[in-house]
Structure formats: C-alpha cells, structure tokens
Amino acid sequence: VTIKQPRVPVDRFADLLGPGAVRTGEAAGREFYADESLRAAAVEPAVVLTPANTSEVAEVVRIAATEGWPVTARGAGTGLSGACIPVEGGIVVSFERMADIVEVDLENQVAVVQPGVTLAQLNERLAPTGLVYPVFPGTDSASLGGNAATNAGGMRAVKYGVTRHHVLGLEAVLGTGEVISTGGRYVKTSTGYDLTQLIVGSEGTLALVTEVTVRLHPLLPSTTALLAPFSAIDEVAAVVPRIVASGLQPLVLEYIDKGTMKGLLRMTGMNLGLSATVIGQTEAYLVVVLEGKEESRVEQDCAALATQLYEAGAQDAFYLPPGQAADLLAARENAFWMVKAAGADDLVDMVVPRSRIPEYLRRVQELAKQFGSRVYGCGHAGDGNIHFSVYEPDEQQRSALLSAIYSMGARLGGAISGEHGIGRSKRQYYMDIESPEKLALQRRIKAAFDPAGILNPGCIFTAQTQ
C-alpha cells in the first residue's frame, strides 16, 4: 500500500459536501493539527472535511480508498496519545456537524448518538431522566465517537467499567466505504463475531464510527467520599484489592501521591482539613467514593470502609463534605492540566494487575531515581491503572526511562495503556514490546477492514508497506 498525499482534492469534496464543509490550510484552524498529548508534533492536513451524515462519510472514504489518500477521524481532539493527529497532507474527517443525540431510549436504557456528541451534551440530556452514562474520562468536552475509538476510561471504571463495557452497537464506515451496523439495544448476543468490541479501541484504524449506541444506568443519588492519608505507599497499595474484594463496589478508588497532592492543594487553594503534621507524615492518599440508592446504606458502608482503611494502616479516614469531595475530584481530573502547566514531558498510563501495584510503584520510583528524572503518580488504583507524569526534558533519557518502565510493567503482567490508547506517541514502545505474531495478526485484521490502508495509517503500529 502506498499512501499518497491528496493533490488538492478540494473541488471534488466541495462538490460532494458543499463548500462550507471543506476547509484547507489556516482556514481549517491549527486545532486540527494536534490533540492534547504532551509530545506529539503538530501536523498539517491537506483538508478538513465536515460531512453531515453517514452517506457523506462513506462517499469520502470511498474516494480516499480509490485514490490512496489517508483519512484520520477526529472527535473533540481531547486524546492524549496523538491518535487523531493527521497524516501530513492527508484528510481529516471531523465529526463536528454529526453531533445529534438520535434517541434516549428509557425502556432499553440506551442512548443512540452521533460521534460528535460530547459527554456534556449527553449528560445534560440525561439529567431529567434518572439515567446516567457513567464513563467519565476526565473532561466532558470529549466526544462519544472519540471515546469509542480510544476505549476511554476514567475514575468510575472501577465500578462501571470503561467505554467498551457501555458500547452495545455501532454504525461504522469501513475502509472500503461500506457501511455496517453492529450489535443493538441488548447486552447479550452470540451472533457472529463481536465487531463492536473490535472497532471500540481501534483508534480510527479499522473504521469511522458514525453512530454509537451506549448503555445507561439508573442514577444512584447518594454518594459519600472518604479521604485516607497513609504514611507508607505499600499500605495504600495493599488495601486496594481488599476494598475491591469487600463487595462495597466503590464508585471511585483513586490513588494520589504526596507530590501530586501538594500540587493539587496549591493549584486549588483547598486544605481538606489536612494538618501540616499529617501532610508531613503522608506518602500517599486514597480517595474512595461510595454510592447507593439510599443514604443510610451508603453511610453504613462508609463506616465499614473507614474501619477497613484504619486496619490497613491509614493515619486517618476523613469524610469529605460533598462540596470538598467534588472539588478534590475535579482537581484530580484536572491534574493533567496541572502537570501540563508544570512542564511535564510525558505521561505513562500503564495498567498492571491490581496486586502488583506496590511493586510497580516502587520500581517506577527506582527507575526514575536511576535516570535522574522526576516522576509523580496518581490514578485509578482500583483498576491497576496508575498515571505518572514524567519530568525529563532530555529526549533520549526520557525515551530510555519510558522503555524501562514499559518493559518492567509488562513483566509484571501489565499493558502499555490502560485508557489513553497507543495512538502515535506510544507506537514505538508498543511495537517493541508486543509479540510479532500479535502485531502481524492485527495488521491482517486491519487489512480485512481497510484493504487500501487509508484509515489513520501510522496509528497503533507503523503503516504497512508492500
């Protein structure tokens, strides 16, 4: 497959989509050159297309497949691994005009949305219904299409799972321009291969998603948050599997190390009732949120949880008043912006088996020390998905440190990305670690969806050349 650069296909697409849906150069806007990843270089596409419906998307892909022009899908551009950064001189298909909530189906508890719909839009629409879409990857400006492409996660995954566990069906345009529908408004099916789950998390390399059917859940109105400072990292990591095993089903089970907490407190001006003495003795914090139908049950469960935390060695276990809990979680969600502002050079979001968290945390710090770099952590302890911000300006050093972390985490039974995806920024690390048989199989699967190799070439693995 030879990926060619489009030679100003503007007229052809303008005839098809209307001139307003075809933008080039500076008129398109530099926001299309990149996503939120810290290190990926911005790339200028030849053209940004904004089709209005599935047929237009299919026609664009059909033309691109015939001509060999690369196509990169783009939702809200909030990704963290460069998956929606265009190929130089390629086509960007932006879903900003396909942003309708097609239906909220209360009886089947599903929402059917176009890919450009944001979480904010969906949440607003769901607010009066008593149903929620619980996946929240840290920003409500993210689009559902992008979330499906990345298999986005977030804090509530410890209870509800990630995007994958909520996508029940898709409409998608293959790399041939053919349109398929997968799944439906049901949770179980044994009818052919699970194309839905194959497309979810494929980062735009297999198909362009043009409609998403997601599962909703009944809103549980009562929530309570506990904050527990620990003086030893091993203690906080060791209690996590016990909380999961307790059956209390925490909505949130977040780990925040002392460096990250210091930054969060400074950024927000909160003090959370933490005395200087406690802060001084603390190595890491655990934030646990429980939710339920009834306040009295949540209170009982929180008491049991507090006991469990004390028994595990917590210095304390505060009930956070609702306002403070919301502020702390919002600050935690915004930790990314804090580390970006603080000049972090890269992010690591490996997932490891929950039981290996203590060892993983210790070894990451050992490696950081060995490389003379700074590494701060916080993240989804309940899922084994800790995020590290890496401060190491030297590119070679940084790359060697990241390689060492990824190899070490893989030996502990982990995977390179828990929720951000491989995209372009982790491609080389992924290809270095993944088995050649699995890489080759994935390339063959890609060819089954996209025989011309035009869909997001260079994302997840390098583009195949023949």
Added chain:
Amino acid sequence: VTIKQPRVPVDRFADLLGPGAVRTGEAAGREFYADESLRAAAVEPAVVLTPANTSEVAEVVRIAATEGWPVTARGAGTGLSGACIPVEGGIVVSFERMADIVEVDLENQVAVVQPGVTLAQLNERLAPTGLVYPVFPGTDSASLGGNAATNAGGMRAVKYGVTRHHVLGLEAVLGTGEVISTGGRYVKTSTGYDLTQLIVGSEGTLALVTEVTVRLHPLLPSTTALLAPFSAIDEVAAVVPRIVASGLQPLVLEYIDKGTMKGLLRMTGMNLGLSATVIGQTEAYLVVVLEGKEESRVEQDCAALATQLYEAGAQDAFYLPPGQAADLLAARENAFWMVKAAGADDLVDMVVPRSRIPEYLRRVQELAKQFGSRVYGCGHAGDGNIHFSVYEPDEQQRSALLSAIYSMGARLGGAISGEHGIGRSKRQYYMDIESPEKLALQRRIKAAFDPAGILNPGCIFTAQTQ
C-alpha cells in the same frame, strides 16, 4: 481453500501425542459425533485427538494447516447449536486432558483455567474462597473453553453479564499454529485491538483457546426469590424494563409461560403454593431473585419489588422459601431436558431489545398459530432473551416458521442468538438475515486468523471456497 479429508493421519499424530491421545472410529466414541442440539445430524470424524498442552495443540494445528485438514475444537459437548460437531473425516481436538485450574488469584479476583475445566470443577475450587464465577449457562458440566467459544449466558446475565464480560485474557492457537496471549489480569486496557473479545463467541472458527483468564466476583451470601403470576402477558413483559430501571439489580429475572410452568410442575411434582384458581387465571410467571451482602437489605428490596409487581398487575407475589426457589430455578435450568424429552423439534433463543418483548412474544404466538405449530416460551426476560421450544415435526414447515420468527425479531432490532450461538444449526438463517458486507468482513477476519480455512469450517457461515 480446499478442505481435504485426512487420509488416516493416525500414525503421524500418534508419534506426536502418544498413541493414547489418538482415537479413531468407534474407539473414539459416538459422543464426539454431536452436541446437545436437537436437530443437527451426527457426523463421524476421522480422528479424535486429546493433546496434553498448548505446544501439542499448536503442533496439531500446524500439521492440519499444512495438509488442509479441518479441525474442530471440543469442550464438554454441551452446546446447543452444533458448533462442535466435526466435519466429516476431519480432526476433533478434545480438551479433556487440558482440564487443570492453573491458578485462583484472590488479590486480582481472577481464575486462570485450561479450556477443559468444567464449571462444576471451578465452582468447587472457589467454594472456600468467598469468590464466585457467576456465569451459569444452565449446566455445570459445561467447560470454560466451550463457554468462551459460544459466549455462553444463562440466568444470572441480567446482573453479571455473559461469558464475554468475564473473560479478561486468553491463550489461543491461531489457524497458523502460532500461539498468542491476549489481555491479562485487569479489567481495562487500550492497547491494540481487543483480540480477546473477538475470539470469545467465535465458536472455534478463529482460534483454539488453550487457557482462559476469567474475572471473579465477591460472593453475596443473601438471596431471596419472588414468584409473580400474571394474567396478561403484556403486563409481565411491561414490568421487566421497570424492574431493571429500579436499580435493584436482580440476579435473576426469568419469564415462564403457562405451558412451560405446567410442564415444570408436572416434571418436578412441585406446587409452589399455587392454587388451581391462580394457575387457571395465569398466562405467565415472573421469577425474580435479589441478592446482597446483608439479609435485611435484601428483605427491604424484596418488599419494594413486590410492590412494583403488584402495581404492574401481578395477581400475587410469593416469597419462595429457599428450597423451593432453588428447586424452581433448577427445574427452569432443566427445562431444556424437559422439552427434549417432550419431543421438541427446535429451539429459538433470539435476543430482542427489552422493550420489544411484549410485541415479540405476541408475534411469535401469531406465527405459531399461522403455521399450525406449538411454541412454548421461558427465558431471560431481563436480557430480552426469551427461549422458545418449537414443536413442528414437518421440516419444511418448521424451517419456514423459524425463518419467519427470525425475520420478525430482526425487524424488532433483535439478533438470532442471545447465547446459544449460530453454530451449524442456525447458519443458514443467519446468512439469510445478515448483511452481505458484514458476512464478507467476517470471512476476511477469519482469513486473518486462519488463512488455510481449517478451523471449524462451516460453523457460523459456510466454508469459503476460492
């Protein structure tokens, strides 16, 4: 691809696996010719192989791929759609010697098992741990490998989901003989394509599963069951979405029509406290089981549930004493054997959106009337997955009736199989209904895993010829 019949490859395999692991003809046993499906014809394989480990499986597949010999994987043979029925003169790989529980990992709440491990074996091993594997497709003699291949479901899917939602990782042998490992001991990952979910439910057509990592859950010790008779089918169907929306998270939410209940009561000799008057006025029953950590909460929730059932028009809402509840559910699980003994000619296990159950039930009965056939139903109302036993001895009539039911259910947004799989027995119906683009895509995906086309050819769709 030309599928050839092995020309007595017995010696070659005996050299490889040892003579005890290679059986032919009557020595293999007729149980290898079929599964539990009602109508699929028994087929004699050339040879039944029982490899002892993954390398032996890989070597068998490598030889078969080179020679073009068809390979059909077999677990416990409890399938209901003929997926493990061999190709005439082909190879059966039986996993009876690969039946070890490799590890029960309490901290990560996973079990790692070989494919021949049965649910009974796993449940016995889990009993003292406080953890459960909640998927129960009606018989504990089923194997985990077979469950993964079929994406088996069962009664508890309304709360816990199906096999798919519990398989976190696999070791599998591709059609090339290559061995891959997918996933791991974690719930979330965004690292390459989801090969785990693609292999689950692929009915042995993509790979031979040689190890399965499944998610476990904390045992909730308290359960209570309610039985509610309704005098109108629409009422019972209409209350189902409301129970799901209530957030009570029923463990079981089963529908039993009057004909099926009559058979169950006769088969077991139970009366469940149902008076002749109530039985006479009842069109269908709902059985709901709630579970929880604490008995007092479960009792409260049951009271709320009973109110909901009465408001929906239930004639009554009995608490079933634990013994009776277990007996009724066991009888419901065994309904398959009852209908088999009663001479049922086929089974339908379509899944439809929960909201369409009333219409689906009504239309199935209209079609049965139109064809002059008898059709009885019971099943997983909470999932939209109702099972029908079809009594229609005339093959042409039956086939026309099934076609009509499948087309009608598909128009309601359903899929042909909720949990039994397509296998060989529903292949033609599936190929008639599925879009040509999706069929072609699935064939290309199969070729990516199995370029020689040797893995279970003729299952899900007809074998590809070039």
